[in-house]
Amino acid sequence: MNKIRVLVGKPGLDGHDRGAKVVARALRDAGMEVIYTGIRQTPEDIVNTALEEDVNIIGLSILSGAHMKLCEKVLKLLKEKDADIPVFLGGIIPEDDIPTLKEIGIVEVFGPGTPLETIISKVKEIVYSKKA
Amino acid sequence: MYQDKKLIEISEKKKKWEETTLKKTLERFPERKKHFKTTYNEEVKRLYTPEDIKNIDYLEDIGFPGEYPFTRGVQPTMYRGRFWTMRQYAGFASAEESNKRYKYLLEQGQTGLSVAFDLPTQIGYDSDHSMSEGEVGKVGVAIDSLKDMEILFDGIPLDKVSVSMTINSTASILLSMLIAVAEKQGVEQEKLRGTIQNDILKEYIARGTYVFPPEPSMKVIVDIFEYGSKNLPKFNLISISGYHIREAGANAVQEVAFTLADGLAYVEAAVKAGLDPNIFGKNLSFFFNAHNNFIEEIAKFRAARKLWAKLMKNKFNVTNPAALRLKFHTQTAGSTLTAQQPLNNIIRVTLQALAAVLGGTQSLHTNSYDEALGLPTELSATIALRTQQIIAYESGVTETIDPFAGSYVIESLTKDIEEKAMKYIEKIEEMGGMVRAIENGYVQKEILNSAYETQLSIENSEQIIVGLNKFTVEEEHNGTILKVDPIVEEKQKEKLKNLRKERNNDEVKKNLLKLENAAKNNENIMPYILDAVKSYATLGEITNVLRDVFGEYHEAVIL
Numbered sequence: 001m002n003k004i005r006v007l008v009g010k011p012g013l014d015g016h017d018r019g020a021k022v023v024a025r026a027l028r029d030a031g032m033e034v035i036y037t038g039i040r041q042t043p044e045d046i047v048n049t050a051l052e053e054d055v056n057i058i059g060l061s062i063l064s065g066a067h068m069k070l071c072e073k074v075l076k077l078l079k080e081k082d083a084d085i086p087v088f089l090g091g092i093i094p095e096d097d098i099p100t101l102k103e104i105g106i107v108e109v110f111g112p113g114t115p116l117e118t119i120i121s122k123v124k125e126i127v128y129s130k131k132a
Numbered sequence: 133m134y135q136d137k138k139l140i141e142i143s144e145k146k147k148k149w150e151e152t153t154l155k156k157t158l159e160r161f162p163e164r165k166k167h168f169k170t171t172y173n174e175e176v177k178r179l180y181t182p183e184d185i186k187n188i189d190y191l192e193d194i195g196f197p198g199e200y201p202f203t204r205g206v207q208p209t210m211y212r213g214r215f216w217t218m219r220q221y222a223g224f225a226s227a228e229e230s231n232k233r234y235k236y237l238l239e240q241g242q243t244g245l246s247v248a249f250d251l252p253t254q255i256g257y258d259s260d261h262s263m264s265e266g267e268v269g270k271v272g273v274a275i276d277s278l279k280d281m282e283i284l285f286d287g288i289p290l291d292k293v294s295v296s297m298t299i300n301s302t303a304s305i306l307l308s309m310l311i312a313v314a315e316k317q318g319v320e321q322e323k324l325r326g327t328i329q330n331d332i333l334k335e336y337i338a339r340g341t342y343v344f345p346p347e348p349s350m351k352v353i354v355d356i357f358e359y360g361s362k363n364l365p366k367f368n369l370i371s372i373s374g375y376h377i378r379e380a381g382a383n384a385v386q387e388v389a390f391t392l393a394d395g396l397a398y399v400e401a402a403v404k405a406g407l408d409p410n411i412f413g414k415n416l417s418f419f420f421n422a423h424n425n426f427i428e429e430i431a432k433f434r435a436a437r438k439l440w441a442k443l444m445k446n447k448f449n450v451t452n453p454a455a456l457r458l459k460f461h462t463q464t465a466g467s468t469l470t471a472q473q474p475l476n477n478i479i480r481v482t483l484q485a486l487a488a489v490l491g492g493t494q495s496l497h498t499n500s501y502d503e504a505l506g507l508p509t510e511l512s513a514t515i516a517l518r519t520q521q522i523i524a525y526e527s528g529v530t531e532t533i534d535p536f537a538g539s540y541v542i543e544s545l546t547k548d549i550e551e552k553a554m555k556y557i558e559k560i561e562e563m564g565g566m567v568r569a570i571e572n573g574y575v576q577k578e579i580l581n582s583a584y585e586t587q588l589s590i591e592n593s594e595q596i597i598v599g600l601n602k603f604t605v606e607e608e609h610n611g612t613i614l615k616v617d618p619i620v621e622e623k624q625k626e627k628l629k630n631l632r633k634e635r636n637n638d639e640v641k642k643n644l645l646k647l648e649n650a651a652k653n654n655e656n657i658m659p660y661i662l663d664a665v666k667s668y669a670t671l672g673e674i675t676n677v678l679r680d681v682f683g684e685y686h687e688a689v690i691l
Binding site: 014028037 | 265379467506587613
């Protein structure tokens with residue numbers, strides 16, 4: 001099987017990228033191809049890059065509280081482009097936002113303190129279950 | 133500090149102790165870990181003795197508080213005279229909401245304000261800009277124009293309360309707004325006390341709220357220095373910040389090294405522009421993180437203070453003691469707080485705050501225990517403030533100056549951190565200075581490596597985080613988290629629309645044009661920004677003018 005291709009994106013204005021970078025590096029060390037967008041990307045930037053790079057999955061990192069609007073936009077754009085790419089989310093996400101996020105289509109939400117191992121295996125699980 | 137004869141005797145006795153008393157115990161009870169390490173990967177010794185400080189000269193290396201090299205503190209009496217400023221970083225939603233929180237905190241005994249701005253304000257976008265969508269009022273207060281600033285400080289006397297503003301790329305604009313509000317309150321500029329963060333270099337390294345490329349950013353900072361050292365003598369015109377560098381994953385040595393290297397870059401730029409470091413040196417301040425490793429942190433603060441004094445003296449021939457003093461604000465480490473068992477964070481914050489106080493901080497923010505979950509509530513913010521008050525009034529550590537001085541381990545680590553930080557600084561100088569080292573990604577890469585190593589050591593339980601990888605429990609989260617209502621964004625946009633209708637738009641246009649010309653002709657832009665602000669030009673409009681002249685920075689992505 002080909003290597004899993006992951007896009008790690010930071011939409012919005014939040015510049016705290018330690019988590020995104022550490023997760024990106026861990027996914028890479030786990031044998032995946034990782035494309036990291038850098039900070040301050042618009043949902044359009046992220047979706048376009050994801051399509052250009054033909055990724056299997058997108059991970060977003062948001063700590064500023066703007067996750068609702070930004071996730072909605074990313075998912076909407078993916079739908080418009082008919083792109084069936086799963087999206088997971090990490091950052092400071094209040095517990096009671098999670099059901100809504102999952103309802104609109106975010107496949108998984110990782111809060112602070114999530115072990116890298118958990119993220120790696122979940123990413124594999126999501127991608128493989130789609131490919132199967 | 134010890135006579136040679138005595139040291140030989142101590143060394144011999146230590147050897148004997150190791151061979152007899154210690155050996156027997158180790159055979160029966162092996163130690164918990166094979167290696168005990170500092171955050172910067174140096175072995176922590178089992179025992180520190182006078183041998184470890186034999187190369188330290190009390191008068192040269194440690195000295196007296198308020199005197200060079202300031203290892204024991206920048207003031208001669210420290211907390212016996214006055215406690216540090218208790219300055220909680222706060223701000224959310226609208227100017228009205230934040231004003232209410234400030235008044236509450238002041239009533240609770242907070243002694244200075246520290247304003248958190250939302251990301252659009254920090255990056256120079258008005259609330260109605262498309263990039264601002266979803267971000268308005270979220271991590272701080274939304275400020276679009278002088279009008280918001282007037283509301284923010286309504287009823288807060290700016291001649292009595294010092295104001296710190298966490299603002300960098302748009303610092304010139306927010307400082308101008310503060311000056312304008314003060315004027316309206318009848319407070320002259322020279323009476324204003326406070327700090328603007330105004331540290332752009334760490335934004336490229338660690339925090340990301342840059343707008344312009346490094347070179348014009350440095351010019352704006354020098355403009356602020358020049359304007360401020362003439363007009364705002366009591367104001368700290370920069371807060372050179374290691375806090376975010378540490379939050380991005382740096383270790384204690386890197387925090388000191390990269391922060392002071394940033395500091396040197398600012399001083400160099402200002403000297404190059406013809407400013408006198410003996411004068412503007414007094415208006416520099418620093419901002420550090422207080423992390424978990426209690427002993428190492430105390431040593432870190434002492435090392436930073438000593439190293440800065442030496443650098444200013446040796447590199448820039450600074451002789452004015454006031455310009456040699458490294459004064460600093462401290463914040464406890466947000467990234468060490470866990471979403472798991474959040475009440476444990478109160479204890480983490482207490483220990484970190486105590487390290488900052490024992491390290492001689494001038495001002496302190498203690499984090500609220502719920503910050504890994506969301507914005508602080510009034511209750512969690514109050515507990516955080518009370519933590520400082522308990523350390524100040526009840527712990528006794530404030531009664532004597534620098535109480536850990538002379539401790540073998542503290543003095544040994546202080547020297548160690550100083551030397552290792554100096555090596556980094558020399559390496560950065562070889563690269564051509566901090567701006568270069570940032571541009572080629574060296575600093576970012578060093579920090580990311582440390583961050584990744586730390587995460588791995590937590591995952592394999594080399595490093596224990598209580599409640600996260602040991603003593604874990606199943607938890608249910610309760611819902612008392614402060615969230616910003618999306619209506620704030622709508623209201624803010626509405627306010628902006630009205631402002632653009634009501635103000636004198638011809639005057640705004642005229643002032644913005646003057647600013648554009650000044651920026652193009654390399655003049656000091658501060659007076660022009662002040663005029664634009666007074667005519668109610670918005671933050672976004674002013675930033676746009678500068679963005680057009682200076683260009684915009686895009687990071688080189690480093691993994």
